[in-house]
Amino acid sequence: MAAVILENVNAHFPIYGAQQRSLRKAIFGRATGGSIEHEDNDRITVKALSDISLTLRDGDRVGLVGHNGAGKSTLLKLMAGIYQPVSGTVRVEGRVTPLFDAMPGLDGEDTGYENIITSGMLIGMTRREIEAKIPEIEEFCELGEYLSLPVRTYSSGMQMRLGFALVTSLDPGVILMDEGFGTGDLRFAERAEARMKDFIGRSPIMVLASHSDRIIKAMCNKAVLMEAGRIVAFGPADEICDQYYESVHAAAMTERAKRLARAESSSSDGTDLGSKGEIGPSSSVSFPEDMTRPGDDVARLCSARLLVDGIGDPKIIDRNSLITVEMTFEVLKPGYVLMPNFHVFLQDQYVFVSSPPQNSELAPGVYNSTMSIPRGLLNIGFFLIGVALTSVNPLNIHFYVQHALGFRVTESKASGIFKEIPGPVRPAMEWNVTRA
């Protein structure tokens, strides 16, 4: 049995500047009363992790996703016992096998054999245990005579092979890995990949920190989404990775929205900017009249929303329901042939663009236009919809709000035969299997 249990864990890093770390400051800071406060105010503390509670059990293959500095590595190091929490507890059942450094204590002047023994002992093996592993390591790393030479004579590839052979010869406990360890990369030969798979397969729990949702989806069954030192979500790897993707977009959207707002407040008439307005994705978006609506002097966007089987405001949609996208826009000037269109993306990937088959000149007024996505067309994933209005002859874009709407398509697990079917769409095709 193995388990990793974290309860209300906090970790703060004090940041000491060159000045801060000096003894003089500490002594005189104490001696001159008031400056202690000053000292305390000056001290920068990075709250690397705040209030983390997490329980991992046998069989968990957990991915840690999040931006740089979200606390992934710190969390791993806490689980490894390298950092002790400022408050809260980290408890572990079974052994922990951190793979942050394949060969701790490596010294270029020592031979390969010597380094194997030093690193092995640092990892926690006894000398006898390591010596028993040496034939296996020798065989796997294929360094031959080189093992008797100082490691500084090795190429980086050879060094990596040695570290990899050593690490994977261990009996894995709870594996803790940073993406830097290279397991996700395809630079390993097939043999190494198989060995790594076997190694991870033998471990009761694996935790892997990565930026890449692709790696996490491939290697993990659960995932933790971290943001600014907190756990935002914990659940099945696929869902969390989608949510991570969504949050990456949301952050970009907020940023763009901010920039847009700044630009609008600084320009007297925001019409030209409004035409390419962008806002955060959700299942509905509306622009009240008193707000600058996206658009130009011809037409403006009032609102857009999603309807699922006629019901509004869904965020998670089963792929077999009827998804209807609606946009409401106001036409201000007559004499334009207007074509509403929706741009559907799966993450970064363009899935399709759609517009009505026929378009006509629209008189000033408010219009509703809807597009229905057939049941079962979209594959599972997080989709984003851009809403646009274009006039033809001459071609002119009146507004295009990227990522105006966002929604997740899921599927009730019972109907899925395979774990995951790739591709943005999964329409029902006509099939025939006959005997020739």
Add this chain to the structure above:
Amino acid sequence: MTIVLTHIENVIGGIKDSDVGLRSLDTTAAEDLLRGLAKRELWGRLGWLDVKRRYRRTTIGPFWTSITLAIYTLSVGSVGAALWHQDIYEYLPFLVSGMVVWMLVSSIAMESCNMFIAGQVLFRNIRFDYSILAYALVWRNFLVLLHNFAVYFVIVLALKPSLFSFTLLLVFPGLALVILNGVWISLFLGLVCLRFRDVPQLVSSAIQISMLITPLFWPADTLTGGRRIVFVDLNPLYHVLDVVRAPLVGRVPEAISYGVMIAMAIGGWWLTYLVFRRFRKRIAYWS
């Protein structure tokens, strides 16, 4: 790449796991000190490899320090003997004995300043008992000391073989006391220097100065009155020297020296333990 999950049940049986049951990853200071000490194989190896590495690709290896010491003793010894009107047959064994001990003590103090700073690569990547670094450091310096003793033996054999007597055996309790103190000094200085990066400079200048004001080059008896009290009796470094050097020059160390050393060990360990217990957690964060 995709990972195929193998059946976990089969796996667990195969792992011989001594740590069964849910336990905290926190290490207390006492655990660190004792478990670290128990890993004799590891700190022994780390210390030994350090010595070995220093002299890789040299022909006579660690004896280079011994040769330096020999040349130093002979040259400074001839000048010093004249300066302090000493008999060279008495003075050279006295000087070399003092130097051997001094080199041990001063290099422990100097190297410990850098101990945790240099050890970061280890304890930031694996779970580690910090005390191992201190044990390895003291062990490494002890090994160097053994090489330096060769110079002592050669000089004494040449100049005053009568020093090889039963009194010489008192070196062992003396060295044991020095080493006992050496470990807390390296832990304590290592911690302070990790946090306050200008302490190493302070330590190195303090060592340079104390080399001159401690009776190392000159016999303690050349001072009298108040000066003797300040530079000899109240100087802890004198007592550190005395417990090892006295038996090396055929004298029984003063009882007060043993007293001071034992008091230093108790006081120092108590202080270090308190500091270590309080700040052990922070070491990884400070680095």
